[in-house]
Amino acid sequence: MPDETRAVPRLTLVLGGARSGKSAHAEWLVSAQAGPWLYVATAQGWDDEMRERIALHRARRPPPWETVDAPRDLAGAIRRAPPGRPVLVDCLTLWLTNAMLDEEADLAAEVADLLAACAAAPGPLVLVSNEVGFGIVPENALARRFRDEAGRLHQRLATLADRVVLVVAGLPMTIKGETQ
Template sequence: MGKVILVTGPARSGKSEWAEILAMQSEKQVVYIATATQNSADAEWNQRIAQHQKRRLEDWVTLEVPIELSATLADAQPNICLLVDSLGTWVANLLSQEDAIWENTVAELLETVDLVAADMIFVAEETGWGVVPAYPVGRNFRDRLGSLIRQLATVCEAVYLVTGGHVLNLSVLGSPLPPKS
């Protein structure tokens, strides 16, 4: 297994920028795995994607992977650094999956992460720090993403929280909870 890092935090906190810095510091070829795709009906969404694209170095390879994340990770060569941005968008792309299928999807992802020899940096949004969403789909998204972040963090060498433009290494500052049974 390569080095696995998780960068999490709220919207517009700098988490993607920190993940990009970590990817550059790896001194490996970076493969940027974008889980978001352009939407011709949403100019503001496309602008957000463009902001991310502008920060990428010219020699980085970009793959758009809205769904097949495990298969893409499994194909990675050991001498590269994969930067997955973001798990929140990936979860949103798969919200229509029934719970049992979703649990299998997460299990497959975690098994794949254990087997991949490449370094991996995952970016994930923190949700659930405020009001409980009023609609079932919002609660489902929040719960699935929160659970995925917790499970992934158990196999990470480092977990960073980026908030207010500051980076906290939770692996150094905190103690992990026991795995959920």
């Protein structure tokens, strides 16, 4: 591995609001490394709106991007990534949604397993997630639980991460680690 890659953060968490440009920023971070790059997609095509969003995301990633779908076994997909391959996970929010909607899932165990996979990953690994906690308390109980789980997951990942970035209007604010 060449010397200049030593400074590349092993684990980066990219947070942002809806349509903040967080995915594009994360792709930029990953594609600054030597390819090929692995894109781990967590979206599930539940409805037309979601399928349209997936299609838009895929259109942005021609080779040397390689795509794997991991709507449920995200920890496994991270563990199966070839060592040294830059990995982009887009996004944790959808994975968490899928896990919470799976009534047979043990969410706490799955979160712990995901954290273990991220902690063990050789990197560079870039995780994208939606920051969803800056609005009024949702009236819907599931939505309240979702933002609690998302917030706790982000805190735990931020502890593991070498770099945490908050994207606003396409612009990255580095809140942990060195500014790129």
